[in-house]
Amino acid sequence: MENFNAEKYNRAKKRVDELKGFYIHLAIYIVINTFILINIFLRTDDFWRWEHFITLFAWGIGLFFHASKTFEFNPLLGKNWEERQIKKYMEEDKEEMKKFKQGHDR
Numbered sequence: 001m002e003n004f005n006a007e008k009y010n011r012a013k014k015r016v017d018e019l020k021g022f023y024i025h026l027a028i029y030i031v032i033n034t035f036i037l038i039n040i041f042l043r044t045d046d047f048w049r050w051e052h053f054i055t056l057f058a059w060g061i062g063l064f065f066h067a068s069k070t071f072e073f074n075p076l077l078g079k080n081w082e083e084r085q086i087k088k089y090m091e092e093d094k095e096e097m098k099k100f101k102q103g104h105d106r
Contacts, residue, residue: 018069018070019070021066021070022066022067022070022071025063025066026063026067029059029060029063033055033056033059036055036056037052037056040052
């Protein structure tokens with residue numbers, strides 16, 4: 001029972017560390033990009049050029065992937081996809097075992 005509680009604690013701690021890491025990443029993203037955009041706004045006449053938003057956009061993509069991993073959100077390969085793949089591979093293994101047994105029964 002003590003081992004079970006230690007395992008639960010370790011999983012919870014790992015989850016909290018993942019969340020903490022994401023929120024730190026988000027905070028740094030907001031602070032740095034706010035500073036960059038204010039700096040660009042104050043120093044240029046043409047603020048709305050796409051080049052000014054490359055860092056914001058590229059880093060935003062990385063932040064999106066970090067969030068999707070942290071919050072277990074995957075629009076392309078979600079839970080349904082995982083379950084279908086697991087069933088598919090289990091069926092393949094089952095068929096392979098049938099063929100293997102048939103080959104050895106002869």
